[in-house]
Amino acid sequence: MNKSPFKDIVPFVKDTIAWNLSGGPRYQIFLCVLAATMVIGIYAYMVQFSVGLAATSMGNIVSWGFYISNFTFLVGVAAAAVMIILPSYVFNDKDLHKVVIIGEVVAIGALVMCLMFVFVDLGGPLQAWHMMPVIGHFNWPTSMLTWDVLVLNGYLALNLIVPAYIVYCHYHNRQPNAKRYRPFVFISIFWAFGIHLVTAFLYQGLPARPFWNNPLMGPRFLASAFAAGPALITVVLIIVHQVTRYKIQPQVFNKLRRIIVVSAIINLIMLFSEIFKEFYLPTHHSLPAIYLYFGLDGHDSLVPWIWTAIGMNLVATITLAFNPGDNNPKVIFPACILLFIGIWIEKGMGLIVPGLVPSPMGEVVDYAPSWVEICVTLGILALGIFVVTVLLKPALIIEMRYEGTSKSGD
Amino acid sequence: MDPHEKKICQPSGGCPSSERAGCGRRDFLKAAGKAALLGGAAMVTGCSAGPASGEAMKLRWKEYFKKHYRLMTQEEKEETVARLERLAKLKKGLDVQIGSEASIEGVLFGYAFNVSRCEGYMECVAACVRENNLDRKSNTQYIRIFELEHGQMSPEVGDGKFFHEVPVPDHFYMGVQCFHCDNPPCVKACPTGATWKEPDGIVVVDYDWCIGCRYCIAACPYYGRRFNWGEPVVPKAEITKKQHYLGNRLRHRGQMEKCTFCIQRSRNGRLPACAQACPTGARVFGNLLDPDSEIRFVLQNKKVYRFKEDLGTDPKFWYFID
Amino acid sequence: MYRIFSRACLKDIPTTNGAVMKKTFTIVDLLVLLAAVLVLGYSSMAFSGEPGVTEKYKNAKVPFDAAAVDVIQDLPKNTVTVRQRYRGGLFRTETRKDKIARFKCSQCHNDKPVTVHQAAEIAHGRVVLDHGSTEKPLDCYTCHDREDRDQLVTEGGQRVDMDHSYQLCGQCHFRQKKDWVGGAHGKRIGYWAGARVVKTCASCHDPHSPHFKKRWPVTYSSPNAK
Numbered sequence: 001m002n003k004s005p006f007k008d009i010v011p012f013v014k015d016t017i018a019w020n021l022s023g024g025p026r027y028q029i030f031l032c033v034l035a036a037t038m039v040i041g042i043y044a045y046m047v048q049f050s051v052g053l054a055a056t057s058m059g060n061i062v063s064w065g066f067y068i069s070n071f072t073f074l075v076g077v078a079a080a081a082v083m084i085i086l087p088s089y090v091f092n093d094k095d096l097h098k099v100v101i102i103g104e105v106v107a108i109g110a111l112v113m114c115l116m117f118v119f120v121d122l123g124g125p126l127q128a129w130h131m132m133p134v135i136g137h138f139n140w141p142t143s144m145l146t147w148d149v150l151v152l153n154g155y156l157a158l159n160l161i162v163p164a165y166i167v168y169c170h171y172h173n174r175q176p177n178a179k180r181y182r183p184f185v186f187i188s189i190f191w192a193f194g195i196h197l198v199t200a201f202l203y204q205g206l207p208a209r210p211f212w213n214n215p216l217m218g219p220r221f222l223a224s225a226f227a228a229g230p231a232l233i234t235v236v237l238i239i240v241h242q243v244t245r246y247k248i249q250p251q252v253f254n255k256l257r258r259i260i261v262v263s264a265i266i267n268l269i270m271l272f273s274e275i276f277k278e279f280y281l282p283t284h285h286s287l288p289a290i291y292l293y294f295g296l297d298g299h300d301s302l303v304p305w306i307w308t309a310i311g312m313n314l315v316a317t318i319t320l321a322f323n324p325g326d327n328n329p330k331v332i333f334p335a336c337i338l339l340f341i342g343i344w345i346e347k348g349m350g351l352i353v354p355g356l357v358p359s360p361m362g363e364v365v366d367y368a369p370s371w372v373e374i375c376v377t378l379g380i381l382a383l384g385i386f387v388v389t390v391l392l393k394p395a396l397i398i399e400m401r402y403e404g405t406s407k408s409g410d
Numbered sequence: 411m412d413p414h415e416k417k418i419c420q421p422s423g424g425c426p427s428s429e430r431a432g433c434g435r436r437d438f439l440k441a442a443g444k445a446a447l448l449g450g451a452a453m454v455t456g457c458s459a460g461p462a463s464g465e466a467m468k469l470r471w472k473e474y475f476k477k478h479y480r481l482m483t484q485e486e487k488e489e490t491v492a493r494l495e496r497l498a499k500l501k502k503g504l505d506v507q508i509g510s511e512a513s514i515e516g517v518l519f520g521y522a523f524n525v526s527r528c529e530g531y532m533e534c535v536a537a538c539v540r541e542n543n544l545d546r547k548s549n550t551q552y553i554r555i556f557e558l559e560h561g562q563m564s565p566e567v568g569d570g571k572f573f574h575e576v577p578v579p580d581h582f583y584m585g586v587q588c589f590h591c592d593n594p595p596c597v598k599a600c601p602t603g604a605t606w607k608e609p610d611g612i613v614v615v616d617y618d619w620c621i622g623c624r625y626c627i628a629a630c631p632y633y634g635r636r637f638n639w640g641e642p643v644v645p646k647a648e649i650t651k652k653q654h655y656l657g658n659r660l661r662h663r664g665q666m667e668k669c670t671f672c673i674q675r676s677r678n679g680r681l682p683a684c685a686q687a688c689p690t691g692a693r694v695f696g697n698l699l700d701p702d703s704e705i706r707f708v709l710q711n712k713k714v715y716r717f718k719e720d721l722g723t724d725p726k727f728w729y730f731i732d
Numbered sequence: 733m734y735r736i737f738s739r740a741c742l743k744d745i746p747t748t749n750g751a752v753m754k755k756t757f758t759i760v761d762l763l764v765l766l767a768a769v770l771v772l773g774y775s776s777m778a779f780s781g782e783p784g785v786t787e788k789y790k791n792a793k794v795p796f797d798a799a800a801v802d803v804i805q806d807l808p809k810n811t812v813t814v815r816q817r818y819r820g821g822l823f824r825t826e827t828r829k830d831k832i833a834r835f836k837c838s839q840c841h842n843d844k845p846v847t848v849h850q851a852a853e854i855a856h857g858r859v860v861l862d863h864g865s866t867e868k869p870l871d872c873y874t875c876h877d878r879e880d881r882d883q884l885v886t887e888g889g890q891r892v893d894m895d896h897s898y899q900l901c902g903q904c905h906f907r908q909k910k911d912w913v914g915g916a917h918g919k920r921i922g923y924w925a926g927a928r929v930v931k932t933c934a935s936c937h938d939p940h941s942p943h944f945k946k947r948w949p950v951t952y953s954s955p956n957a958k
Binding site for chain 3: 531633693696704
């Protein structure tokens with residue numbers, strides 16, 4: 001085939017769009033629900049855009065809230081794709097190789113959401129270009145936030161390029177050239193650790209916030225991410241398995257389950273270590289932890305949440321570890337959702353808000369997201385699910401077709 | 411005010427928010443037929459009204475694409491400042507003078523606060539709010555005064571929201587504001603370099619360059635920075651018209667701001683508003699590099715300490731006790 | 733480094749070779765880590781290279797030339813040169829006499845007879861003397877001269893002009909006076925640069941009752957409002 005590559009792209013794009021538009025009524029309703037949620041999100045953002053961040057519940061004490069909480073958590077979800085990429089490309093795990101595309105697409109969805117969450121959190125969205133290198137003023141390498149911008153966008157690019165290339169080759173029924181994409185795969189593996197460590201450093205590097213200024217934060221971010229991310233991927237796989245004709249091997253679930261259990265246990269050990277440090281001999285720097293776990297000065301809005309999260313983490317970890325249903329989706333599915341939500345609470349609001357409360361001047365306030373924050377967040381989540389859907393649908397069709405032809409060709 | 415401009419301002423009345431809404435509607439009707447570029451410009455620059463809208467729009471367009479203040483040449487700075495003055499005239503009918511004075515050679519500003527003299531009257535806070543055109547709607551204040559009991563040392567354990575007759579026996583008062591750290595964590599955190607330390611030691615913000623990510627708030631161990639969550643409101647009659655680009659000029663929503671040691675005053679040799687307003691003489695301000703200055707006398711002859719010195723921020727703000 | 737990559741990337745590495753592969757990755761891993769540490773380390777070095785502020789001011793020994801400040805200093809009217817020098821030389825303080833409503837005192841306090849009830853009304857009948865300790869309270873003549881009512885008088889019997897009342901206060905409050913001359917007590921008026929003009933003791937303290945009065949603060953703080 002000596003044709004220009006651009007000529008090949010046109011039918012590829014056309015088919016991708018066509019496949020996305022086709023689908024049963026349930027699929028159409030699903031898309032409509034996503035679209036409606038996104039519209040609600042856009043409306044809420046318009047409100048926020050016109051009155052400013054005053055539309056949120058944030059203030060000069062809790063200056064980061066729901067948006068940044070979700071951002072932090074989703075960076076972990078994005079990074080966790082590496083737990084599938086690493087075994088499938090480096091250790092040539094055939095089972096996981098079949099679902100690697102799903103892991104990568106989930107990572108793309110998570111990254112899109114991350115970038116959106118950072119964007120909606122900006123007070124001056126129209127000034128965002130000030131941060132771009134060359135036309136703006138990119139305060140690199142001193143500002144950790146610039147590092148985060150670099151690694152997130154880089155990781156998004158890597159996760160777009162590799163699967164796009166492979167799927168594109170498969171679409172044209174060609175064997176992708178490993179020499180071309182493998183270097184990117186390996187870079188993306190390091191990059192995955194990078195994005196989550198850098199995001200942890202964003203907080204970890206601030207002596208102003210003793211709750212965050214903790215060397216365990218980076219490793220703990222990774223551990224919790226490698227539990228929550230594969231949990232989400234498991235959920236997506238179960239859905240794919242049930243809803244589409246793309247069937248997932250049971251041993252995939254078992255492998256993912258093991259990854260989740262190991263990571264969740266490491267996460268719990270680190271959590272225990274942190275709790276021990278805060279409460280064995282509590283100091284002034286333990287106040288955020290006291291606020292989080294028990295409440296302070298009559299403010300205790302996070303207390304029920306964090307205990308629920310810890311309970312969820314424990315139950316899910318034990319369930320997944322002892323595996324009572326023998327990888328039965330009916331057990332794994334709720335357990336993974338439980339773990340995902342548990343880590344979401346703990347690493348989202350449970351991490352960001354206590355970092356800011358008490359304020360550097362010792363003031364304690366409560367924070368709960370406003371309706372604008374909730375609607376914008378829902379909209380962004382819908383966008384993320386939408387991105388995953390529209391990328392995954394054609395990708396799976398192409399993969400199935402490719403597998404069929406290559407099998408018949410053998 | 412010439413009649414031409416009066417006509418523009420009439421529908422706006424005094425309230426900036428009604429002005430905004432009023433102009434916005436008219437702008438939309440006008441812009442309906444206009445090119446997409448103009449529409450984009452309107453979105454970028456907000457609303458504009460009446461026959462002068464052309465000029466205001468052009469100025470706002472230029473404003474939007476202006477450079478980082480530190481990268482401007484002196485001519486560009488002056489041009490920008492003139493543009494802002496003209497915009498204030500067009501939009502609000504205000505005659506402001508915005509300065510762009512650079513820091514003075516051989517000056518490093520320092521501040522000392524006498525904890526045994528402050529009586530908690532909060533005169534400094536009120537003076538600061540007036541001088542720096544702080545948002546009245548959200549009651550934004552750069553300075554905070556904490557009431558501490560004898561035996562306490564840090565504002566973290568004190569009461570920063572007292573409102574009762576002062577001084578209360580067996581209590582003392584400690585004021586905090588931006589300490590203009592010599593090693594400022596906020597400057598290190600800012601992703602766009604919109605906040606920096608000037609050669610005279612003042613940590614400033616280029617309000618128009620700030621993207622409002624609020625990483626600097628998270629990085630500041632002193633609660634020294636304030637964010638404009640909504641559009642700030644300052645009654646027109648109370649606006650301080652002598653302004654500085656890096657100081658008390660009017661800010662907008664989504665921008666970070668902070669104490670600048672009243673840069674518009676201090677760079678002209680005057681005391682900051684807080685030091686001027688203090689009725690008890692608890693506030694000492696001056697040039698750290700001048701061995702004859704009052705601040706140097708305090709540092710040499712008094713027992714001074716700095717708040718959270720262990721964080722290595724190296725603040726240029728000392729507390730002392732008589 | 734690319735070679736390490738490409739070798740590790742060969743598709744057909746048998747799984748038994750896992751140990752070798754792991755080793756190559758540790759090397760790459762370390763290199764990346766090292767690079768990151770170097771970059772981060774460098775960026776923080778760029779900050780710590782500067783001397784601290786204490787060092788900066790301690791090394792500054794040349795007096796500041798106020799002429800460098802481009803400012804027209806509108807000095808307060810009615811000041812007198814203080815009869816004492818501070819480190820920077822002479823300085824001025826606010827006058828008092830023009831602020832006392834019925835100065836000169838000798839207008840009334842003279843040989844002519846004065847009706848007592850009238851005096852209480854127009855002059856200083858309401859003055860409450862709350863100065864000094866309870867064991868040893870002050871009286872009018874601790875500071876005011878019995879003979880020359882326009883002047884104050886020290887313990888040693890030396891007459892002091894009202895405009896230089898700080899000399900009188902400084903007898904007991906010598907610590908405060910030393911701080912006032914130096915700049916740690918009292919306050920400058922208007923400017924940190926240029927000619928030094930300070931408030932005098934009685935500008936802030938009522939000499940008859942020098943403690944600051946209890947009153948409501950002019951405002952309050954609401955730190956999380958928006």
